[in-house]
Structures are given as structure tokens and as C-alpha cells.
Amino acid sequence: MKRQWWKEAVVYQVYPRSFNDSNGDGIGDLQGIIEKADYLQELGVDVVWLSPVYKSPNDDNGYDISDYQQIMDEFGTMEDWDELLDALHDRGIKLIMDLVVNHTSDEHPWFVESRQSKDNPYRDYYIWRDPKPDGSEPNNWVSFFSGSAWEYDDRTNQYFLHLFTKRQPDLNWENTEVRNDVYKMMTWWLDRGVDGFRMDVINNISKSPGLPDASVKDPDSDYQFAAEHFANGPRLMEFLGEMKERVLKHYDIMTVGETAFLPIDSARKMTDENVGFLNMVFQFEHMAVDAQPGTHAGKWETRQWELPELKHIMTKWDKEMEGGGWNSLYFNNHDQPRQVSRFGDDKHYHKHSAKLLATYLHTMRGTPYIYQGEELGMTNVRFPSIEDYRDVEIHNMYKEYTEERGYSHEEVMNKIWTTGRDNARTPVQWDDSENGGFTTGTPWIKVNPNYREINAKQQMSDPDSIFNYYKQLIELRKQEDVIVYGSYELYMADHEELYVYTRSINGEKLLVILNFFAGEPVFELPEDIAFDHKTLLISNYEVKESESISSFTLRPYEARVYKLN
Structure with missing residues (x-):
């Protein structure tokens, strides 16, 4: 990488x-x-x-x-x-x-020109279509902001496409x-x-x-x-x-x-x-x-x-x-x-x-x-x-x-x-x-x-x-390459409250333990995470450095990040 x-x-x-x-x-x-x-x-x-x-x-x-x-x-x-x-x-x-x-906006000079006539040089900058034979919109597309994605323009008797508001006509990227x-x-x-x-x-x-x-x-x-x-x-x-x-x-x-x-x-x-x-x-x-x-x-x-x-x-x-x-x-x-x-x-x-x-x-x-x-x-x-x-x-x-x-x-x-x-x-x-x-x-x-x-x-x-x-988090990112470039491994995938993962690179490992809710679940250290020393890099509660992480109860919305070696 x-x-x-x-x-x-x-x-x-x-x-x-x-x-x-x-x-x-x-x-x-x-x-x-x-x-x-x-x-x-x-x-x-x-x-x-x-x-x-x-x-x-x-x-x-x-x-x-x-x-x-x-x-x-x-x-x-x-x-x-x-x-x-x-x-x-x-x-x-x-x-x-x-x-x-x-x-663009319908006030962009390209669109102002485009709506002037069907043979205007800027006509093909936008997506214009004739009505269906029954006079309805060219298709059934809905705008992101509700209602039809087409707006009728009586100057040339055609519709233009707008995926967003009717004042935001879509550009025609097919046009070089x-x-x-x-x-x-x-x-x-x-x-x-x-x-x-x-x-x-x-x-x-x-x-x-x-x-x-x-x-x-x-x-x-x-x-x-x-x-x-x-x-x-x-x-x-x-x-x-x-x-x-x-x-x-x-x-x-x-x-x-x-x-x-x-x-x-x-x-x-x-x-x-x-x-x-x-x-x-x-x-x-x-x-x-x-x-x-x-x-x-x-x-x-x-x-x-x-x-x-x-x-x-x-x-x-x-x-x-x-x-x-x-x-x-x-x-x-x-x-x-x-x-x-x-x-x-x-x-x-x-x-x-x-x-x-x-x-x-x-x-x-x-x-x-x-x-x-x-x-x-x-x-x-x-x-x-x-x-x-x-x-x-x-x-x-x-x-x-x-x-x-x-x-x-x-x-x-x-x-x-x-x-x-x-x-x-x-x-x-x-x-x-x-x-x-x-x-x-x-x-x-x-x-x-x-x-x-x-x-x-x-x-x-x-x-x-x-x-x-x-x-502190931003500063940690500058100090620890593992946060940027380390591989990611998820643990306890089905746990409904805890989000636990490691980040690893060149023998360095982070252990991230997150309690996403207001309950107090118990964390059990996965067997395949081995280490000799741990350092608490950041947490949102006070945590004693001497506290074991083999098994402990998390507080509501608690977050801890450990560096393991």
C-alpha cells in the first residue's frame, strides 16, 4: 500500500x-x-x-x-x-x-442558451426530450426531492431532466x-x-x-x-x-x-x-x-x-x-x-x-x-x-x-x-x-x-x-502509522452491543473496544489476541493503566483504544 x-x-x-x-x-x-x-x-x-x-x-x-x-x-x-x-x-x-x-442552475448561461431553441448550440448541453404521445413526461423517473424528474418548457414544447429540483437541470455528459x-x-x-x-x-x-x-x-x-x-x-x-x-x-x-x-x-x-x-x-x-x-x-x-x-x-x-x-x-x-x-x-x-x-x-x-x-x-x-x-x-x-x-x-x-x-x-x-x-x-x-x-x-x-x-484523536493519527495503514480484523461480529477490532502493521497492534449503547456488557479478550505489554492510548472514561483487559465490564458508550506489543 x-x-x-x-x-x-x-x-x-x-x-x-x-x-x-x-x-x-x-x-x-x-x-x-x-x-x-x-x-x-x-x-x-x-x-x-x-x-x-x-x-x-x-x-x-x-x-x-x-x-x-x-x-x-x-x-x-x-x-x-x-x-x-x-x-x-x-x-x-x-x-x-x-x-x-x-x-447546473437553470440560471447558468449554458442553460439560458439551451432553452432558447431546439437548434441552439447549447441545446445538447442538457437532456431534452419530447412528451410521450399522450403528452405526459418522457419517462416515470422521480426527482430526489419528490415529484417528476421532468420539467416542461413551453418555449420549445419539450421536457428537460432534473434529478434534483426543477431549477437544477442535468448536464448531458454524452456531449463532448x-x-x-x-x-x-x-x-x-x-x-x-x-x-x-x-x-x-x-x-x-x-x-x-x-x-x-x-x-x-x-x-x-x-x-x-x-x-x-x-x-x-x-x-x-x-x-x-x-x-x-x-x-x-x-x-x-x-x-x-x-x-x-x-x-x-x-x-x-x-x-x-x-x-x-x-x-x-x-x-x-x-x-x-x-x-x-x-x-x-x-x-x-x-x-x-x-x-x-x-x-x-x-x-x-x-x-x-x-x-x-x-x-x-x-x-x-x-x-x-x-x-x-x-x-x-x-x-x-x-x-x-x-x-x-x-x-x-x-x-x-x-x-x-x-x-x-x-x-x-x-x-x-x-x-x-x-x-x-x-x-x-x-x-x-x-x-x-x-x-x-x-x-x-x-x-x-x-x-x-x-x-x-x-x-x-x-x-x-x-x-x-x-x-x-x-x-x-x-x-x-x-x-x-x-x-x-x-x-x-x-x-x-x-x-x-x-x-x-x-x-487527541487527530494527534494520535499523526503519531501512529498503524491507525492509517494497519490491517483491520473484526471480532465478536454478532455481538449486539460491542464493536471490537484490531489494527495491525509491522508487529504493532491496536485493540479497539467500543460499547455502542447504554448497557454494561462484559468484554472477554479473544484467545488469539496475545501480547506482553499494553498501553491505553485513549478512552472516554477514566481507566487505570493497571486494569486487566482479559475480562471487564464496559460502561455506557465506553470507548478504549489499546496499543499491544
């Missing part, structure tokens, strides 16, 4: 709208990130992944881009971006940008000129100094020829989720190979693809360090352990997750990627609810369960990602009114569930409180002043009311805080 800086790195995702507001308009901005550069350095992260800051009308909070080479007015200017890049680089932190090229323009844009950013890309829904860029109807049936909808026709299409690897040849291989950068529905063998091929195209991918299989299987609506129809299933998924991905591929390690981001509320206990064991989840993600094999506020144990929020929410997905779902599916307001709000994306988008809680120190104005979305108890100022001065625990 080759040593690579991006394997050894810890990545911190900044969702700029909610990170820090420097000018009091209630919206986070680039100067606000610059103000917190010392904070990021103190935490110890190596890379900042910056969610989109490009020019955008904000139909989907910046993931609808109208100009890839300009900065959104609310966030600042290109000069601010240059200053941010320098501020991070001066502190030894790299910067990767969000590359959103499955779709589209690909050429994307590669030119990527090169422009790399020459400007960016250190890589997180590639938004990148495995959606190749669709099935002919765009056939979806076969997966959702009994509650006329429209069907068509992942088999828009994810991992027949030319995906060809397009990524071309991108690598034209752009990626010419720079020492980090690339990570967001790849829902990607089969594990395709992920291995895509990330193979000798012949692959990207450094790593975000797989989503583990993010469905609490979702009802079978329909796209499963995100909103949750179930009690079980630890053996999570262990099976994560172990499978580790083993299949071993020897050349590489994994990303995450439990939350801007599209997911807060991890401590979802997989921990944010009421009775907030601190211990937040530290447990951190221990897990930072001791597995792969590159760990921290989503802003995760290092403070920020939690889900329970706003009482739908008007308190800003996410287009939440509002579309609320309308569909109340008006078409017959759910009550209370039933739908419970789903939003559990799963909604705005759980991750409330402003970062910097201190206990008004609005958590995020802004001196009115925040674009309300701050979680628990900012007085959970905030960075308090935690940075508390040696036992979640923040300082993250600092």
Missing part, C-alpha cells in the same frame, strides 16, 4: 452558510471562515472541504451553480477566496472544493463539449491553487441509453426511483478515466466522489491506486442502517438500527477495498442528521456517545471526515413549525406527506426532527452569546437553542470536552 498524504489526513467539512458570519447579514461567509482559521489549526485538521461557494440563486443552497468561476455575493469575492486559501495554506491546511457537475468545458473549469481552479475536489453525485453523470422507465416500484407514487438508470451508467468509468487523463493526473491533489448506489466492486475499481480514477468515495450503505428498505421514501421511514448490520457493512467495505482502494469514514455531513442524535444518545450520554463515535471513525482504516460542529457534539434540532426550516427537500416532503399521503403535521415533523437535512445546517455554536456567536444579525436559519450548553468557547477551555477529545 502506497503512502499518500490524503490517506493520512483528517478532513473538516465547512458548510459556509452556517459556519461563521463576519458582516452581520445572518449568512456565513468566506471572511467568517478566515476568522476561524486558527480554530481549525488548533483542532489539528489537515484539509478543509468547502461546500459550494460559487455564484448561485440558492434553490438548493449553492448546489445549483450559475457560474463556476465566480463567488456567490453572499459569501464574498474571489479576492476573499484567495485570502482564505492563503490563510489555510499558511497554517498547513489544504483546501478542496465541491465539484457539482451532474447539473460539456466534458471539455468541465475539464477547463477544473483546471482553472487547480491552477489557482485548490488542492482537490469532492465530486457531488459524480456517479450520476452517465445515464442508461434511451432513458427507459424505472422498474423499482413505490406503491405510494406514480413516479418511480430510477437509480438503475441514472447511477453508475455504462459510460461512468470512461468519463472518469477521461477526466483523470485530461486533468487529475497532472496535479498532486485529493479527490473524493459522492457515490450513492455504487456497487462495491465498482468502488474498488474507481479508487484502485494503480489504475483507478479517484482517491476515495463516499459509500452510503452504512447510512441506510436505520432506513426502511425498498423505496426512495425509506429515508423518512426509519427503523431501529442494529450494530451487527453496521459491523457487517463496514467490514465488507474495508475488506473489499483492501490492497489498493480506499475508504472515506463519516457518519454525518450537510445532507445527514447529526451523528450524536442518530447513533449516540444526545440526552443522557451526550459527551460519552459523541466521543465513542469519534473514536470509531478515527481508528478505522480510511480517511476520517469531520462535519462542522461534530467536534462539539452538536445535536439535531426540533423546530416546531415547518416555516422554521429552509431545506427544499424538507418542504417538498412536508407538502407531499401532508397533502398527498394523509400524514398529520405532528407525524411529519417527527420525521423531519429525526432525518431532515436542516439538522446539520443550523449555525455553528461558537459561544453562549446571542445566536451562539454565529452572527450579530438575524441568522438565515435559527440556531439550535442548546448553544448555551454546547459551544466551542466552553469546550476549548475544558480538558475533558468533546473538542479536546477530537484533538
Whole structure:
């Protein structure tokens, strides 16, 4: 296995709208990130992944881009971006940008031209189709955000495809000129100094020829989720190979693809360090352990997750990627609810369960990602009114569930409180002043009311805080090669409370013992784990160094990492 800086790195995702507001308009901005550069350095992260800051009308909070080479007015200017890049680089932190090229905004000049006429030179930059003979949509595909994935345009009497909102038309990657323009844009950013890309829904860029109807049936909808026709299409690897040849291989950068529905063998091929195209991918299989299987609506129809299933998924991905591929390690981001509320206990064991989840993600094999506020144990929020929410997905779902599916307001709000994306988008809680120190104005979305108890100022001065625990984990990763490059071996696969594994390299071994719940199970040391000496590297409870590990009772959400030799 080759040593690579991006394997050894810890990545911190900044969702700029909610990170820090420097000018009091209630919206986070680039100067606000610059103000917190010392904070990021103190935490110890190596890379900042910056969610989109490009020019955008904000139909989907910046993931609808109208100009890839300009900065959104609310966030600042290109000069601010240059200053941010320098501020991070001066502190030894790299910067990767969000590359959103499955779709653009309907205000992008390409689409403005494309919709003018059927013979416009930009017409084929997007996916246009005639109605069916009965006047209906070209196929039965559903958008990720509810309703048809097709929008009728009466100027030319055709439909255009949008897998996301109707203001996010999908680009036609079959068109060579589209690909050429994307590669030119990527090169422009790399020459400007960016250190890589997180590639938004990148495995959606190749669709099935002919765009056939979806076969997966959702009994509650006329429209069907068509992942088999828009994810991992027949030319995906060809397009990524071309991108690598034209752009990626010419720079020492980090690339990570967001790849829902990607089969594990395709992920291995895509990330193979000798012949692959990207450094790593975000797989989503583990993010469905609490979702009802079978329909796209499963995100909103949750179930009690079980630890053996999570262990099976994560172990499978580790083993299949071993020897050349590489994994990303995450439990939350801007599209997911807060991890401590979802997989921990944010009421009775907030601190211990937040530290447990951190221990897990930072001791597995792969590159760990921290989503802003995760290092403070920020939690889900329970706003009482739908008007308190800003996410287009939440509002579309609320309308569909109340008006078409017959759910009550209370039933739908419970789903939003559990799963909604705005759980991750409330402003970062910097201190206990008004609005958590995020802004001196009115925040674009309300701050979680628990900012007085959970905030960075308090935690940075508390040696036992979640923040300082993250600092220790990041530092351990820099000190211990075994955490980055060691092999992974699972023990007690069927245990319903304990997640136990080793990491081994060159005669060094880590033993990781994690109690994922509030019970007090007994750990029995597996017979084939032998050692002469043990050193406790980190734990989220006080543990006596002399304590035997041959058999002991774990406390709720306890995490221990031992070095054995």
C-alpha cells in the first residue's frame, strides 16, 4: 500500500452558510471562515472541504451553480477566496472544493442558451426530450426531492431532466463539449491553487441509453426511483478515466466522489491506486442502517438500527477495498442528521456517545471526515413549525406527506426532527452569546437553542470536552502509522452491543473496544489476541493503566483504544 498524504489526513467539512458570519447579514461567509482559521489549526485538521461557494440563486443552497468561476455575493469575492486559501495554506491546511457537475442552475448561461431553441448550440448541453404521445413526461423517473424528474418548457414544447429540483437541470455528459468545458473549469481552479475536489453525485453523470422507465416500484407514487438508470451508467468509468487523463493526473491533489448506489466492486475499481480514477468515495450503505428498505421514501421511514448490520457493512467495505482502494469514514455531513442524535444518545450520554463515535471513525482504516460542529457534539434540532426550516427537500416532503399521503403535521415533523437535512445546517455554536456567536444579525436559519450548553468557547477551555477529545484523536493519527495503514480484523461480529477490532502493521497492534449503547456488557479478550505489554492510548472514561483487559465490564458508550506489543 502506497503512502499518500490524503490517506493520512483528517478532513473538516465547512458548510459556509452556517459556519461563521463576519458582516452581520445572518449568512456565513468566506471572511467568517478566515476568522476561524486558527480554530481549525488548533483542532489539528489537515484539509478543509468547502461546500459550494460559487455564484448561485440558492434553490438548493449553492448546489445549483450559475457560474463556476465566480463567488456567490453572499459569501464574498474571489479576492476573499484567495485570502482564505492563503490563510489555510499558511497554517498547513489544504483546501478542496465541491465539484457539482451532474447539473447546473437553470440560471447558468449554458442553460439560458439551451432553452432558447431546439437548434441552439447549447441545446445538447442538457437532456431534452419530447412528451410521450399522450403528452405526459418522457419517462416515470422521480426527482430526489419528490415529484417528476421532468420539467416542461413551453418555449420549445419539450421536457428537460432534473434529478434534483426543477431549477437544477442535468448536464448531458454524452456531449463532448460539456466534458471539455468541465475539464477547463477544473483546471482553472487547480491552477489557482485548490488542492482537490469532492465530486457531488459524480456517479450520476452517465445515464442508461434511451432513458427507459424505472422498474423499482413505490406503491405510494406514480413516479418511480430510477437509480438503475441514472447511477453508475455504462459510460461512468470512461468519463472518469477521461477526466483523470485530461486533468487529475497532472496535479498532486485529493479527490473524493459522492457515490450513492455504487456497487462495491465498482468502488474498488474507481479508487484502485494503480489504475483507478479517484482517491476515495463516499459509500452510503452504512447510512441506510436505520432506513426502511425498498423505496426512495425509506429515508423518512426509519427503523431501529442494529450494530451487527453496521459491523457487517463496514467490514465488507474495508475488506473489499483492501490492497489498493480506499475508504472515506463519516457518519454525518450537510445532507445527514447529526451523528450524536442518530447513533449516540444526545440526552443522557451526550459527551460519552459523541466521543465513542469519534473514536470509531478515527481508528478505522480510511480517511476520517469531520462535519462542522461534530467536534462539539452538536445535536439535531426540533423546530416546531415547518416555516422554521429552509431545506427544499424538507418542504417538498412536508407538502407531499401532508397533502398527498394523509400524514398529520405532528407525524411529519417527527420525521423531519429525526432525518431532515436542516439538522446539520443550523449555525455553528461558537459561544453562549446571542445566536451562539454565529452572527450579530438575524441568522438565515435559527440556531439550535442548546448553544448555551454546547459551544466551542466552553469546550476549548475544558480538558475533558468533546473538542479536546477530537484533538487527541487527530494527534494520535499523526503519531501512529498503524491507525492509517494497519490491517483491520473484526471480532465478536454478532455481538449486539460491542464493536471490537484490531489494527495491525509491522508487529504493532491496536485493540479497539467500543460499547455502542447504554448497557454494561462484559468484554472477554479473544484467545488469539496475545501480547506482553499494553498501553491505553485513549478512552472516554477514566481507566487505570493497571486494569486487566482479559475480562471487564464496559460502561455506557465506553470507548478504549489499546496499543499491544
